[in-house]
Amino acid sequence: MADLQWESIDKKAVDTVRVLAADAVEKVGNGHPGTAMSLAPAAYLLFQKVMRRDPSDSTWIGRDRFILSVGHSSLTQYIQFYLGGYGLELEDLEALRTWGSKTPGHPEYGHTDGIEITTGPLGQGLASSVGFAYASRFERGLLDPDAAPGTSPFDHFVYVIAGDGDMQEGVTSEAASLAGHQQLGNLIAIYDSNQISIEDDTNIAFTEDVHKRFLAYDWDVQVVDWKKTGQYVEDVAELHDAIERAKGVTDKPSLIILKTIIAWPSPTKQGSGKSHGSALGKDEIAGLKRFLEFDPEKSFDVDPAVLEHTRKAVERGQAQHAEWNEQLAVWAEANPEKKALLDRMLAGELPEGLEDALPVFEPGKDVSTRAASGKVINAIAEVLPEFWGGSADLAESNLTTIASGKSFVPTEWSTHEWSGDPYGRVLHFGIREHAMGAILNGIVLHGNTRPFGGTFLIFSDYMRPAVRLAALMKAPATYVWTHDSVALGEDGPTHQPIEQLTALRAIPDFSVVRPADANETAYAWLTILQRFSGPAGIALSRQNLPVFERGDGDATGETFASAKNVAKGAYVLAEAPGGTPDVIFIATGSEVQIAVEAREVLRGEGINARVVSAPSLEWFDEQSDEYKESVLPKAVKARVSIEAGIALGWQGIVGDAGRSVSIEHFGASADYKTLFEKFGMTTDAAVAAAKDSLAAL
Template identity: 45%
Template sequence: MATESRNPSSTMTHAELDARAVASAQALAAHVVQAKGHGHGGTAMALAPLSHVLFSRVLRHSPAHPDWPARDRFVLSAGHASLLLYTQLFFTGYGLTLGDLAKSRTLGSKTPGHPEVHHTVGVEMSTGPLGQGVASAVGMAMAARHESAVFTPGSTLLDHTTWVLAGDGCLQEGVSGEASSLAGTLGLDNLVLIWDDNGITIDSGTDETFSEDVRARYRAYGWRVLEIDTPNDLDALEATLRMAAERTGRPTLVALRTVIGSPSAKFGGASAAHAGGFGADELAAVKTTLGFAPDAPLDDLVTPETLAHTRGALTRGEHLHSAWEADLAAWSTADPAAAARWTAFHGGEFNSSALDTVNVGSAGDTIATRKTNGAVLRALQGSVPLWGGSADLAGSTTVEVDGDRFSAANPGGEFIRFGIREHAMAAILNGIALQGPWRPFASTYLVFSDYMRPSIRLGALMGLGAVYVYTHDSVAVGEDGPTHQPVEQIASLRTVPGLDVVRPADSVEVVAAWRRILASPDRPVALALSRQDLPVLESSDTTAAGVTAGGYVRWQHGDGQDLAILATGSEVHLAIDAAALLAEEGISARVVSMPCVEWFAEQSADYRESVLPAALRARVAVEAGRGDAWYRWVGLDGRVVSIEEFGESGSGPEVLRRRGIHLDAVIEAAHAALGASQLKESVGSLAQ
C-alpha cells in the first residue's frame, strides 16, 4: 500500500504525488482529444486512477526490459481507450514522450489510434475490435501456464499474471463469452479481467441493450468475482487488484464501477463522453477541477515532480527483474538440462528433421491430405514448439497428438480441447502466439473458418505464426450438404493481407509445405486439406522446393509451351489427367501445382517466368471453389473451371460433377483457351 510518508526528493507525500499523477493523466486525455477534435478521452479519464495503480504499484513489469519473459502482460481490450495505455507507458518510462501523446492518431506516430503490437514498446497486443483482447488474453494465460508446467514444474519462476481491461462492448461480443467460458473450465487463475462497468456505449446506456447480470454470468463460467465501487480510492484499488492476482484455482473478474468522462461535469456519465472533444469551455473547467490553469498547455499538465514520481516504476521494475534473474541463475545451476531446454525454446531452436519420418506413400497410393497432416503433427511433437488442438473435431481433422489434454489439473497437457468455440479458438491462438514462442495450431472444417475470420484478420495484422488447420476443403465433403461444403472460403481467405493459404495436392506437398511453415514463424497460415483420399502423384527431387516456392511445374508433356493448367489441392490430379488426354491430341501442356499463391507471388520475376512464361497465353485454372482470383494468373485469354454457387447434398463425386469440376469441363476449358490464344496470334500476324 502507498503510505503518507514524504518522497525524499519532493515536498509532497506519496499520496499527494499519486493524486497529481492521476490528475495529470485525466487532463492529458481531455487535452489531447480536444486539440485534435477526435479520439476517445472519456474512458481514459475515468480509468486513470485504476491504470496508475496498476502500472505503478501492482503490475510485475520492468520498463527497461519490455521483453522480460516473466513479466505480467497487460492487454487493453477496449483499444479505443489507447490514450489510457499510452499515458502510462509515458509515465512509467517505456520511451514515449508528451510529444508522442500529442501526435496520437496521426500518420507515422508511435501512438496510433488503437494500440499496435510491435509498433509501440509496451503494447502487448493490437486491439480495437471489441472482445478480441479478452479472448486473446485467455490464450496468453494458457500459454504462460503451459510453459511453466513444461519447463519449471513445481516452480513459480515463470509464473506471472495476464491482465486484461475490457468495457461493456467487449463483454457483449460473443468471442469474449466463448473464451471466458473456456477460461473458467481450465481454471486459469493467472488471468484477471478488469471490467469497466460504466453503463455506457456509443449509442445509449447499456440498460437498453445489456441488462444481463454479468457478475452472475461470470460466476457461472467458474470465475471469482470481485467488486470495486470506489474507482478513485487508490488504496482500495490496489488492495483489490492484489487480491485478484492471488492464485485461487479460478480466473478473476474485477467489476469496476466508473463514470465515463469523469471528472467532467457536463460529459461525465454520458454517451457523448465516448468520443470527441468536450469543447474549449468544458476542457477549461476540467483542468480547473483537476488543479491546473484553465488554459494550461500540454507541457504544464505534467510537472517534473510528477514525472519523477511515476518514473519510480523504472526503479521498481529493475528490482523485480534483478530478483528474477537471480532466481533464474539459481535454477539454471540446479537444473542445467531443463534450463538448456528452456533457453533453446526461447531461442527459436528446433529440429524439423522428424518430417523425414512421415510416410507420404508411393505414387499411385491414395491418402487424404488431412491424414498426412495428422502424421506430421505427431512426428513433430516434442521437437518443435507446436501446441494446439481442435474445436471438438480432433478425430475428424486428425490433429490430436499423443498425450493428455491441457486442463487445470494438467497444465502441461499436450493437446487443447477448445470445445465448439471457433471464434474464441482463433483469438486464443493469437494470444498463445503473442505469449510466445509457441507455434499454435487449431483445427476445424474449412467452412467454419467464417466463424474465425475476425481473429484471423487480427492475427495476420499482427504477423503471428498461427496455423489454422482446415479439413473438408471442398464440396467433396458430400452428403453433409451445402451448410458444410466450402465454396467461397478459400477465395475469401486469400484476400487477407499477410495470410498464407496453402492447399496441398497430395501427401508429398503436405510435408513440403510444413517445412516452409516452420521456417516462417511470423506469418499465419491457413492449411486447407482434403477429407477424401487423393492420389499420391509422381514427384522429383525438385518437388519440395517447388512447393516452398508456392507454385511449380508438377507434370509436363513435351516442352509444355502450348497450354498451362493451374490447379491446387484435390484438383491437381484432375489437371494432370486432363493434360495427359490433351497430349494424345498432340497438345504440349504443363500442369502447374500452386499450393500457395501468396508464396508464388513473392518469388522473383525470373522464377515466375520459368513456371508461367508470359508468352504462354493459353491457360486454365481449376479449383473447387470460387474462381475470381484466378484470372490474375490465367489472363484475358484464359479460362477458369470453378464452383460459383453453393453445393448440394450427395456423394462427393456427384456434387463435384454437378458443379462442374470434372475431366470434361477441364478439357473443354483447355480447348477454349487454346482457341482464344490462337485467334489472338492470328489477328496479331495479320496486323503485322
C-alpha cells in the same frame, strides 16, 4: 497482501493522466477521452503499483502481461507508457492518431514498443488474454513443471482491462467459458463497468447480470463500486485490495467489476455517451482542469515532480528484472536441457532434424491430406516440444490430436476419451471457433510456443475477425482447416466452402496453403513452421487423394517435381510433354489430380499441358520475377485454373485468354463424386477449358 503506498503525488499523477487524455484528443480533434479519464486510477495502479514489468525491456519473458481490451481507449496505455518511461514522450501523446506517430488510434502490436497485442475490435483483447494465460501454463509445463505455485520464473500474471463492449461480444463468452473451465488463476480482468457505450446508457441493449454470468463460467467475481456511497469516490485502496485478493485466487480467473463514471470529473459530460468517442471541447476541458486544480490555459502541462515520481517505475522494473534474472539462473543451473530448449525457443529456431522427422508418403496409396496432416503433426510433435494444438470439437475429423500428449485441461475434467493434465498439449476448444482464433493469437503473442487449431474450412468464417488480427499483427498462428471443398459431401451447402479460399486470400499478410497430396502436406507444415512470420491456414481434403510419384528435384520429362517445392508457393509439378507448354494448368489441393489427368488426355490429342501445383499463392508472390516467369511464362497465355471454389481470385492469374474451372454457386448435399460431376469439377471440364483457352488466343 501487499500494502498500497498512495501519496498525494500519485493522486496528482492520476489527475495528470486525465488532463493529458483530454488534451490529446482535443488536439487531434477526434478520439476517445472519456474512458481514458475515468480509467486513470486503475491503469496507474496497475502500471505503477501492481504489475511486474521492466519499462526498459519489453521482451522480458517474466513480465506480467497487460492487455487493453478497450482498445479505443489507447490513451490509457500510451499515457502510462509515457509516465512509466516505456519510451513514449509528451510529443508522442501530442501526435495522437496522426500519420507515423507511435500513438495510433488503437494500440498496435509491433508498432509501439511494449504493446502486447493489437486491440480495438471489441472482445478480441479479453478473449486473447485467455490465450496468454494458456501459454504461460503450457510454457511452465515445458520448462519448470515441478516448481511450487508462484515460485517459478515462468509464473506471471495476465492483466486485462475490458469494457461493456467486450462483455457483449460473443467471442468473450466463448473464451470466458474456457477460462473458467481451465481454472486460469493468473488471469485477472478489470471490467470497467461505466454503463456507457456509443448509444449512451447501455440499458437500451444490455441489461443482463454480468456478475452472475461470470459466476456461471466459474470465475471468481468481485465488485468494486466507486458509486456506492452516492458520491463518486475513487477508492484506489479498495481496488488494490481486490487485485491482491484476485492474485490469491489460484484456481479461477478473476473478474473485478469496477463501477466507474465515464469521463469523471468532466463537469458536464461525465457519465454520458458524449464523452465516449469525441473531443470534449475547450470549455469542458477548462472546467475539468479547474476542478483538478490544473491551469486551464495550459495544454500537455506535466509537473516535473510527477514525471520524476512515475519514472521511478524504470528503476523498480529493472530491479525486479535483475532479481528475476537470478531466479532464472538458478533454474538454468538445475535444468540445463530445459535451458537449451528455452534458448532455442527464444531464438525462434527449430530443432535440427525437423525435416528428417517428416513422414514420407509412398505413391500408390490414396491418402486424404487431412490424414497426412495428422501423421505430420504427430511426427513434428516428437521433435518439437513447443508444438501444441487441437480442434474446436472436431478432433476426429480434423485429425489434429497429438496422440502421445495429454489434454490441456485440469485433471478433473478427464473423460473416458481424453486424459487431462494442466500441462497437456492437446487443446480442446469446444464448439467455439472464434475464441479458438483469439486464443491462438494470445498464445502466439505470449511467445515461445507454436500453437495450431483446427475446424472445418467453412467455419473460418466464424474465426475471421481473429484471423484478420493475426495477419495485422504478423502473428504466426496456424489454422488447420479440413473438409476444404464441396467434396466434403453429404453435409451440404452450410458446410461446403465455396468462397472461403478466395476470401481468406483476400486478407493481407495471410497465407492460405492448400497442398495437393500427402507429401506436399508434409512440406507445407515444415514451411509454415520455418517461416515463423504471420498466420497461415492449411486447407485439407476430407477425401482421399493420390500420392504423386515424384523425383528429387524439379519436374523434367515425365518426372514430377519434389514436394519440397511447396515452399515456393507454386511450382511446375509436371512438365508439358516435350518441354514446351501449349497450355498451363494451375490447380490447388485436391484439384491438382484433375490437372494431371487432363494433361494426359490432352497429350493424346497432341496438346502439351504443363501442370502447376499452387499450394500458396502468397508464398509464390514472394518469389523472384525470374522464378515466377519460369513457372508461368508470360508468353503462354493459354491457362486454366482448377479449384473447387469461385474463380474470383484466379482471373488475374489466368488472364484474358485463360479459363477457370470453378464453382460459382453454393453446394449441395450428396456424395462428393456426384457433386464434382454435377458441378463440372472434372477432367473433361478441364480439357474443354484448355481447348477453349487455346482457341481464345
